[in-house]
Amino acid sequence: MENNQIYDLIIIGGGPAGITAGIYAGRQNLKTLLITKDFGGQLSKKTIDIENYPGFEKISGIDLGSKLRNHLKKFDVEVKLEEVVKLEKKEDQFLVHLKEGGEFQSLTVIIASGADPRPLEVEGEKEFLGRGVSYCAVCDGNFFKDKIVAVVGGGNAGFETAIFLSKIAKKIYILEYGEKVKADQTNQKIVKNSGKTEIIANAQVKKIAGDNVVKSIIYLDRKTQEEKELQVDGVFIQIGNQPATSFVKDLADFNERDEIIVEFETCQTKTKGLFAAGDCNAGPFKQIITACGEGAKSALAAFQYIQKLKSQKLD
């Protein structure tokens, strides 16, 4: 393979982090390839307007996704709509393998493959998405002012969601599958002190029901084997995320949620020249604007790394 076929940078993912990395790489004249299954990431799945991307008081996920994609088009960044299945490093070069076959070489890689909320996989979940079912309280919580909501999941994410919602909603149920909730003591204390939240353990969610919008959640009490129904206006599912990082393997370290561990000043992983930006990394705050900021940081850090690499080779 000839030298001019080696990319400076391959970006994996076409959500806010990947697109911002592409914009910055383009501005730095890096020879860049962006590989993504589709554009927009979680933006394109949002059915409720975004109100927390600074500069746009209110914008749909689809519209923001289009704006970001159009912005990227102004720069000389190659795009392939493919899926990455394997990532390797050989000496100074990364090898990026595609699902449909073929591979690309690059000096640096930014993983911006995002994460999807782990679904409950129960009846009504898909049907009522955006009509009462949500995976993100920061995004959608404000729509449930003085309403009754259920949070599915008794881990920290579920409790933090309940804490967030306690300032907005009238009443919150936390439904936990196991015998005991798993959230840390501090979160449990805060939830208790809010006085608004009822915890239901041993609850196996069976169905989310309603008409146009969510009206109730039906669960099996695993102790009594009784089926019970709660009248709720919203259901927040917080049973974890599944970051799309399986192709990375041993080039990075992962936390217990399969999120890539990075050094947040530059978003670099344990492997030099390999970065992870946005929801696929271990950052605690999964926001569009934080993903964009990390995309920019990782592209600028990749640029610096490439400069050093090339100058070393000239020595």
Added chain:
Amino acid sequence: MENNQIYDLIIIGGGPAGITAGIYAGRQNLKTLLITKDFGGQLSKKTIDIENYPGFEKISGIDLGSKLRNHLKKFDVEVKLEEVVKLEKKEDQFLVHLKEGGEFQSLTVIIASGADPRPLEVEGEKEFLGRGVSYCAVCDGNFFKDKIVAVVGGGNAGFETAIFLSKIAKKIYILEYGEKVKADQTNQKIVKNSGKTEIIANAQVKKIAGDNVVKSIIYLDRKTQEEKELQVDGVFIQIGNQPATSFVKDLADFNERDEIIVEFETCQTKTKGLFAAGDCNAGPFKQIITACGEGAKSALAAFQYIQKLKSQKLD
């Protein structure tokens, strides 16, 4: 002082980082006060359009600043146009002292005070400030219609200032201390094509001279060791920025550039509950989008800190 007069969060600064922190704090229902001398930060001084804030392909600094400010107005965040001169922590509370007298109490503080232009520190610089010496071409450029100006600094900021002034001034000198200018190739090309700009490398500025107003700039040619004088009507100083962090004192650690050292996952300083976002911290990449991302992270981290603090007090 009564308890209801203690803020959850005080944000110091009204640029991209501070405004984004305000948007996120507002969304979290934190009782928030934003203190700033003026809004927009460095956005209001930008000489060329911004093309790297994702979502806006091309937007003036003034316009992006307005959009951010209008976005903030949608949230319940109190604003005071004042200057902070001192920050203290007493037990769990921060005390924020204003220049005009008065102080405010808060459980958390986000420093987003940005950076000010770095002065040359030569004779005549302070004396002729506003009478020929300027740090901001957008603010003062129009006073130099068909005049001769010097821009001190051969980085991107200096070149962008020269590009901006080439539409106004008759002749522009760029004085660079080093042997080579550091601006990127695109900016160098635009400057060259303007036909109005002369680049002088190895120039160590010694003095800005005049009577009522600037008449000349005197520099040492570092190669020949000759002292030279250029007849100019204005001097624009563009040699970088210095963080506006003098009020912080020993609550934070600083690097050699007086930038606040933070842990970049949350932007927290060495003092719990005290955060620093954007150009005032030690981050290597000073971009609008990275400042916004850090503003969001610090506000969400402040929220978590406050929740824990309040729950501990209930024990």
